[in-house]
Amino acid sequence: MPSVDMSLDQLKSYEGVSPRPDDFDAYWDRAIAEMKAVDPQIELVPSSFQVPYAECFDLYFTGVRGARIHAKYIKPKNVSEPHPAIVQFHGYSGHSGSWHDKLGYAALGYSFFSLDCRGQGGYSEDTGGVKGTTLNGHIIRGLNDHPDELLFRHIFLDTAQLAGIAINSPEVDPERVYAMGGSQGGALTIACAALEPRIKKLAPVFPFLSDYKRVWQMDLAKDAYAELRTFFRHFDPQHKREEEIFTKLGYIDIQFLASRIRGEVLFAVGLMDTICPPSTQFAVYNKITAQKNLEIYPDFGHEDLPGFSDMTMQFFLQD
Template sequence: MPAVDYPLEKLHTYEGRNPRPEDFDTYWERAIAEMKAVDPQIELRPSEFQVPYADCFDLYFTGVKGARIYAKYVRPKNVTEPHPAIVQFHGYSGNSGDWNDKLSYAALGYSFFSMDCRGQGGFSEDVGGTKGTTLRGHIVRGLDDHPDQLLFRDIFLDTAQLAGIAMSMPEVDPARVGAMGGSQGGALTIACAALEPRIKKLAPVYPFLSDYKRVWEMDLAKDAYQELKDFFRRHDPQHKREEEYFTKLGYIDIQNLANRIQGDVMMAVGLMDTVCPPSTQFAAYNKITANKKLEIFPDFGHEGLPGFNDLTFQFMMDL
């Protein structure tokens, strides 16, 4: 079989290359405390899109640093008992998408929340305030500032905050909440379940934002990771601060969060993926200590994986 990365045998034992900051755990405990201190000021507005069997809402809440975050919220009608819910996250630069692809879960009797990442293709705010470059990318946003100013720190916290809001809804059973998403959405699924460990099930697909140094060493700092190459070319052309920068990126490297997950995991990876290399995905998966299983697609890259949406639906049916 053609290969773009390590052999599968090595992938199953690969532990990642990117440095992990020494204060990683205290960093995220401090971040979670900041998130929990925020008054979310939740606002629900009936959406223009409606269907007979569910109520559709535009949901807004305040996240860390005062940004207003948007999510689509679909709530099934005529479900009297607290029921399961799903939180969903989208790919890099995208948005929460159309309403109709959330409705299968509403038909199942589940509530469904789909978040727009701050400053990307949807309605969530990016309040800015970072020192240093903001050119072409959220990974490098805040890289020349204090680690608390890394933009993906705040986006990770938004995912956990949305999950907590979903769990607080009277119609939702807080012990039966799942998370899902692909690419950036896969990374955010892992981050969400790590920072909100009550997530019961999660289905990340080829997760982004993992093992940045491995991406660099594979010469794959292109496509979704292009901003890494742009950053070094403009701001550290001789790589004199390479170790410092990769260590700082370690705060927002999902492989370092993966061992906090407590829910059941079903993850999908395509072994021909040159956008999010398989080894970077395995670096995160191999650190998950919770109950987990991996669905491997040997001939597929960063693209639709046939049948995995159906597998995910069945995986979530017994939340």
């Protein structure tokens, strides 16, 4: 079998090399408390895009640190309530995408919520000094500050807050809310289900934001992880702070959130992935204690995985 990483047998027992902060659980318990104290000030604005069988809205809410967060929301018409819902997350520096690619679920009677990550390619704010976007560099945002200032902390909390909004919507069945996404979206799917354990099912695809030290050791701090190399070159050129930096990154390392997941997991990985190396993904999967199933694509990298979108839909429809 071709490989850019460990053998499959090694991957199946791999537990990661990045350090886990000693106060990791207290850190996230404190973060969740901050999120729950925020008045979300939810606003629904009808979109100019509409279809006969669903209503389309721009949904806005206030997240931690005062940022106004945007998501697309599609509510099916003429279906029984409460009905199931999906929360979706996008890739790094991207956005929630077009309306049309979400309508299949609306046609099946699902509400659909698709987040714009703060400061990336959509309409959610990054309030780190100015309103608007920063697009990327988000892994290293806050590394020279207190861990509570890490930007991905806030983004992870946005995912859980959106899931909570979906779960608490009167038209939604709180027992049938699911999460999905690929790459950064896969990471946020993991984070969402960990921080909002009422997520019933989740389907992450080749998740990003895991086992940063392993990425570094494989000399793959490029492409999506390029900012790790940039940070060291500018702020720690002799790597005197390497252990400190990787430990701080541990707060936003999804492998350490994985054990909090309670929902059933359908996970996809391509063994030729050089963007998010397979070992970093297995470090997450191997820590999930909930019911789970892994779909392996031996010849595929960070790209469309044929058939997995269909598997995902069938997985959600099984409830």
